[in-house]
Every structure is written in C-alpha cells, then in structure tokens.
Amino acid sequence: MEARVSAIAEQLLLIERELRVQGWWSEQPPSAQALASQQPFCVDSMAFEQWLQWIFLPRMKQMLEAGAQLPSVSGIRPMAEQVYSDRAAQAGELICLLGEFDRLIGGAD
Numbered sequence: 001m002e003a004r005v006s007a008i009a010e011q012l013l014l015i016e017r018e019l020r021v022q023g024w025w026s027e028q029p030p031s032a033q034a035l036a037s038q039q040p041f042c043v044d045s046m047a048f049e050q051w052l053q054w055i056f057l058p059r060m061k062q063m064l065e066a067g068a069q070l071p072s073v074s075g076i077r078p079m080a081e082q083v084y085s086d087r088a089a090q091a092g093e094l095i096c097l098l099g100e101f102d103r104l105i106g107g108a109d
Helices: 002-021 048-066 076-083 085-106
Strands: none
Touching: 002 048, 002 085, 048 076, 076 085
C-alpha cells in the first residue's frame, strides 16, 4: 500500500509540474464563489486547469498527508481529453499524466 501512496504522491507532483510548464499555473486563486461550485470539476465557475490546481491537487495532497482512504476509481483523463480536444498536442503530456493518476488510483498494475 505504501508504494501505491508514494507513486500517487509523485504523480501529483508531475501533474503540478506540467501545469507550470504549460503556463497554466496561477498565483491568483479563483474567487470564493468559484471555489464553492457544486458542479463536477467546477465547470460552471473555472477552467479545468484551475480546478486541477485549486481543488484536485490540494484535496489529494490532504488525503495523502492524513492517511485517508483514497478513492478507488478516477476518471479525470476523459474529462481532460474532452476539455483539451482543441489543444490535444499542447495538453498531451498533462492528459497522459492524468491517465496514469487514474490508473494508480484504480490500483491497476
């Protein structure tokens, strides 16, 4: 189990790094209203990369640090493929990294 947690933590760092490389990392957080969205991926209030930075990465890091039970399934790659369909070449590495995250969460070997 520890190896899986370590691999997931490393994957989160790679996702953050790719967001920075692409210039999709923001120093300004979204508004409190945007962060409070109840829609999946906050599609009504922020860009997907903002959701990754301000919601997904912090929540996953908190879960890992707290030793909380991780989700057993993730479907972030399909959402990324849809969001970045018009920028697939630019977002290719991020999409792959999110796919690997999905695989690790699912516990697939």
